[in-house]
Amino acid sequence: RAIPEALIEGFRWDVENRRYETFSDVVAYSARVASTVGVMMTLIMGERAPHVLDRACDLGVAMQLTNIARDVGEDAREGRLYLPLAWLRREGVDPDAFLANPHFDPRVGCVVRRLLGRADRLYVRADGGIARLPRDVRTAMRAARLVYSDIGREIAAAEWDSVSTRAHTSTLRK
Numbered sequence: 001r002a003i004p005e006a007l008i009e010g011f012r013w014d015v016e017n018r019r020y021e022t023f024s025d026v027v028a029y030s031a032r033v034a035s036t037v038g039v040m041m042t043l044i045m046g047e048r049a050p051h052v053l054d055r056a057c058d059l060g061v062a063m064q065l066t067n068i069a070r071d072v073g074e075d076a077r078e079g080r081l082y083l084p085l086a087w088l089r090r091e092g093v094d095p096d097a098f099l100a101n102p103h104f105d106p107r108v109g110c111v112v113r114r115l116l117g118r119a120d121r122l123y124v125r126a127d128g129g130i131a132r133l134p135r136d137v138r139t140a141m142r143a144a145r146l147v148y149s150d151i152g153r154e155i156a157a158a159e160w161d162s163v164s165t166r167a168h169t170s171t172l173r174k
Contacts (some may be wrong), residue, residue, distance in 0.1 A: 007036040019095070023084045023118065026068070027061055034067075035060030042129075045137050055129020059141075062122035063148045069112045069119070070151050073163035076102035087111045102163055109160030116152040123149045 010032025020026045038056035047053075068075075068082040075082060076099055085095050091107035098108065123145060130141045147169055154167035 003036050003039055006032045010036070017080060019081050019085055020083075021085050023087065023115075026065070026082060026084050026115075029082070030061040030064035030068075031057060034064035042133070045134055047133055049132065052129045052132045055126045055132075058122045059126035059129065059145060062119040062126060063144075065115050065119035065122070066148050066151050069115050069155055070162055070167050072108065072112060073102055073104075074166060076163065083108075083111050083115065087114060104161045104163040106160075108163060112155060112160045112162055116155060119152060120149065 010029060013029055013032065018029070020029055035057035038060035039053055042053055042056040072083065079099060081095055081099055083095075088095050088098065088108070088111055091110050093105060093107050093111070098105075126145060127142075130138055130145060133141055150169045150173065151167050154169060155162050158165055158167060
């Protein structure tokens with residue numbers, strides 16, 4: 001029961017249009033809206049080993065961090081900001097000024113790059129859990145992991161600009 005309740009709490013945080021001061025705060029949000037889904041899927045797949053559930057949480061957070069990095073511009077134009085505010089300020093970016101006039105700034109790109117670096121480390125950790133899933137679902141889960149991490153590579157190819165453009169992977173690449 002705690003897992004779907006955490007997911008609903010994350011949805012509530014979205015409705016409240018919360019902002020997140022630290023990276024840990026972003027992870028707490030990501031755990032609610034994404035890791036919960038990974039844990040529920042893992043349980044449905046019949047796996048209950050704590051190590052595998054932990055890696056499902058890692059994959060959920062990594063995917064959500066990728067979503068956040070990909071959607072910086074789109075979210076900002078809707079008045080939402082999921083990047084760690086402390087990281088923005090450390091780069092000299094005023095979060096309120098950015099929301100008032102969302103445009104690419106290399107300093108925002110530094111924050112996006114840093115966020116995706118954290119996601120990449122979580123993707124690597126998640127691989128150990130994917131390997132422990134039932135054989136018939138491993139390929140699909142590995143594919144989802146690779147498609148999402150590839151979005152990060154697309155953002156890097158755009159010089160970390162996810163404000164002016166939204167990264168995606170082609171159907172052929174998928």
